[in-house]
Amino acid sequence: MARKPANLEPGKIRETVLAAALHLFAMRGYFNTSVPEIARAAQVSVGSIYHHFKDKEDVARALYYGLMDGLQGELAVIAERHESAHDRCRAIMAMLFQLTENNREAMEFMLHAKHREFLPDDPPVCSSRPFATMRAFVEAGMDRGEVRRADPMVATASLFGGAIRLITARLDGALDTPLPGLLDACWECGWRGIAA
Amino acid sequence: MARKPANLEPGKIRETVLAAALHLFAMRGYFNTSVPEIARAAQVSVGSIYHHFKDKEDVARALYYGLMDGLQGELAVIAERHESAHDRCRAIMAMLFQLTENNREAMEFMLHAKHREFLPDDPPVCSSRPFATMRAFVEAGMDRGEVRRADPMVATASLFGGAIRLITARLDGALDTPLPGLLDACWECGWRGIAA
DNA sequence: GTCTATATCATGATAGAC
DNA sequence: GTCTATCATGATATAGAC
Structure with a gap:
């Protein structure tokens, strides 16, 4: 089911996701931003986001x-x-x-x-x-x-x-x-x- | 399908709905408030809300x-x-x-x-x-x-x-x-x- | 004009292969 | 650790009886 191991750098994904999330949250708002959208913007899979963060709210919290x-x-x-x-x-x-x-x-x-x-x-x-x-x-x-x-x-x-x-x-x-x-x-x- | 005509006063429902919506929006937030919840709080049906307002956003706008x-x-x-x-x-x-x-x-x-x-x-x-x-x-x-x-x-x-x-x-x-x-x-x- | 019931759709979150 | 695919939930909005 998986495709790319793509293990670039440790802890890199976290930062990438947060940056993408900030951009989307600021532009379209938290509630108008879906997790798949964040994943796409960060060039990362949805599963990966849920591996690093408990849920969508957790992303916002980490950002905050x-x-x-x-x-x-x-x-x-x-x-x-x-x-x-x-x-x-x-x-x-x-x-x-x-x-x-x-x-x-x-x-x-x-x-x-x-x-x-x-x-x-x-x-x-x-x-x-x-x-x-x-x-x-x-x-x-x-x-x-x-x-x-x-x-x-x-x-x-x-x-x-x-x-x-x-x-x-x-x-x-x-x-x-x-x-x-x-x-x-x-x-x-x-x-x-x-x-x- | 209907039950109560309940036509109390003209334009009364609008105010009732707005008051209930304000209460819920302030308490739980716009996105965490569903239309059925507003309906329940206002003691009015969902359909009635959609008769008086275009959509949920329209309720917020009228309120604002x-x-x-x-x-x-x-x-x-x-x-x-x-x-x-x-x-x-x-x-x-x-x-x-x-x-x-x-x-x-x-x-x-x-x-x-x-x-x-x-x-x-x-x-x-x-x-x-x-x-x-x-x-x-x-x-x-x-x-x-x-x-x-x-x-x-x-x-x-x-x-x-x-x-x-x-x-x-x-x-x-x-x-x-x-x-x-x-x-x-x-x-x-x-x-x-x-x-x- | 008001109601109930439901169609439609999108989202958050998970399962499980690799 | 990362992926894809899918589920389950709950929302908005509509249909149609009265």
Whole structure:
């Protein structure tokens, strides 16, 4: 029944499948993407996908957590490079804008995955590690006197909320300007809002 | 084959179905809700649903535009009651917070409907009438000298972005505080960010 | 206009050869 | 570990009685 052993590299298929899945999920949506379609796009058989992943949801989950880990890594780098809350948070905003332009599919998937009815009982975005890290940066800024004392949740949401809305607008095609060109203006508004 | 004529009131079924659909969509998601389930919840037959709506997507669409119209109506009232951009926008933020607490299902559905893979080729939220109206209020504020001159999209996103993030967090269960209690703090941040 | 019953179809997941 | 072929399920949408 089989045809190609095709054992190219170990763990290679996993990555190939995830990349194909991300592309299809971003383009047509999770529910409008079938497993055979992923298999075709990844040039892999359906059986192989079910060998590497428990089910379709598991593919989405692996994708989600992989991307979140990547983001968390970026935040760690930023934390090392910058000291003040101001510099750290500005770097984060710049990074998010850049990521949106460079890998819109990843951004699209991360932003909306939780609201898309798969991954039923997983912690929501706002309690995800990346968001918690951002909040920690803002709180540190309060301790350092850079940021006005306030509810950390409110302050963090206010600082980054505008940027996230712009990212959403950009992904929806409601915004023609590349985001990095709006960074200065967006940062200005966000920071003014919470600065001490 | 039929059993109950049950013709209670004209146009009554439509509303009943929409209410049931909203409830189920918000709870289990659009794709995890079947038409028979909607029928059962609405105490109506499947055939009746297909008589009143073209298909399942049409139910979602009717729901979406109905809710958007309601929101637009609220904005119109606010525009009449208040003159300045400051007062108008603050009233909007308060109204959004209130709506989230009073009718979280509606808010949930409006916020995420566009990102949920149905309603494929409809204008995205950011170009929706309500959002455009909010932008218009902000622009008017610029003309009046209340709001710092800036890209209207950026300013509007910054002003309301924090509130929207809090709403999302609240809907995700990541926030225990009722939103109205955070209004002052959230408004303070948003307005500071864009005030002249 | 409303109902029940059913046709049609696509999907997720599995079985089993190689 | 990878493949092909198939099953079983459950959905959408329709047909047709009343």
